[in-house]
Amino acid sequence: MTIAIEVKSIDKQFVLRRSRSIKEVFVWLIKGRKGELSEKFHALKGVDLEVQQGETVALLGFNGSGKSTLLKHISGVMIPDSGTVRTRGRVAGLIEVGAGFHHDLSGRDNVYLNGAILGMTEEQINERFQSIVDFAEIGQFIDTEVKFYSSGMYLRLAFSVAVHTDPEVFLVDEILAVGDEPFQKKCIAKIQELASDGKTLVVVSHDLDLVSRICDRGVLLDHGEVRFDGPIHEAVAKMRGQ
Template identity: 65%
Template structure:
C-alpha cells in the first residue's frame, strides 16, 4: 500500500493515475507505406504510469526515484500540470514552481532581463513582485554581464542559472526539480542545493527527480520508487535508494 502523508492538508494528491503514450514506428511517408504494405503496426502504446497513488504533505521533501522509463519524469510533469492523466487525478494546493527542463519558458529572441519577467509571470508572479526580486534574481544567477543579451546566445549553464534563480525567488509552496541540479559547475550546484535546503527549512514542499542517488537520499527524507509505471516502494529515501542499488 502506498504511504500517505500524515498532514490533514496535503500539498499534492496523486489518485490512481494512468498515462500512456503512442509510440510511432515509422519516421517518413515511405516507411509508413512500406510498413502498411507489410501489415506491420505503425505505432504501439507505452504505459508510462499504471495506477499510481500517493500523497505529499506540506513541508515534505520527496524524491521520485526509478530507472530510465520508470515514469518518474512523467509523474513530475503531471504534478506540474504540463501533462494530464488519461485516468485518475492529480491535485495540488498552493503555488507550484517547476524546474523541469532547462530554459523551458524562455523566448530565445528576448534578453535575459525580458525573460526574467516572462518566466516569473508564467510561475504566477506579478510584475511588482518580479521588480522587487529582480536584483536578487540576477545576483543569484551570476550572469549580470549578460542580462541584457538575447538568451539564444546563452549556454545551457546560463539557462540553468537564470531559470533556477527565477523559480526560487517565486513565492512558491511546492518546488519541483528534475535533474536540473546536475547541470552547471560544482560551485553553482552547491549554491543551488544550499538554497533548496533553505526553502525546505522554511516549510516549502520539495519533489526531486535525479539520478544522483547520494544527493537525493541526503536532500529528501522520503522516496517514492516507480518501476515500469507502477509504485514499487514509498518510504524513507535511504531505503528506496537501497532498493534501487540491490
C-alpha cells in the same frame, strides 16, 4: 497535516511511432493496412501518491520508470488520461532547462516572462529582480538574448527565477546535473533552505547521494508503477539492489 500534492489513480499512455523502411510501409499498405506502424507505451499505471506540506520527496527509478512523467503531471505540464492530480499553493520549479524562456528575448525580458508564467505579479518581479540577477550571477549578460546563453547560464537564470517565486511546492527534475560545481552547491543550499522553511519539495534525480542528503522520503517507480514508498535510505538501498 495538510496535503500539498494528491495524485489518485493516474494513467498515462504515449503513442510511439516506429520507423519503417519503404519496403515495410509498402507491404503494410498492400495488406490493407493491417498491423500497426505505432505502439502504445504505458508510462504511468494507476499511480497513487500523497505528499504532505513540508515533505521532501525523491522520485526514483531507472530510465523509463515514469518518474519524470509523474513530475510533469504534478507540475501541470501533462494531463493524465485518467485519474486526478491536485496541488495546494504556488507550484514552481525546473522541469527542463530554459522551459518558459523565449530565445529571441533578453535575459531581462525572460525574467519578467518566466516570472509571470510562474504566477508573480510585475510588482513582485520588480522587487525581486536584482536578487534574481545576483543569484544567477549573469549580471553582464542580463540584456543579451538568451539564445546566446550556455546551458549553464540558462540553468542559473531559470533556477533563480523559480526560487524567487516563493513557491509552496518546488519541483526539480535532474536539473542540478547541469552547471558548475559551485553553482550546484548554491542550488542545493537554496533547496535545503526552502525545505527548512517548510516548503514541499519533489526531486527527480539519478544522484542517489544527493537525494539522500536533501530528501526524507523516496518513492521508487518501475515501469510506471510505484514499487516502494518510504524512508529515503530504504528507497536508495532498493535502487542499489541492497
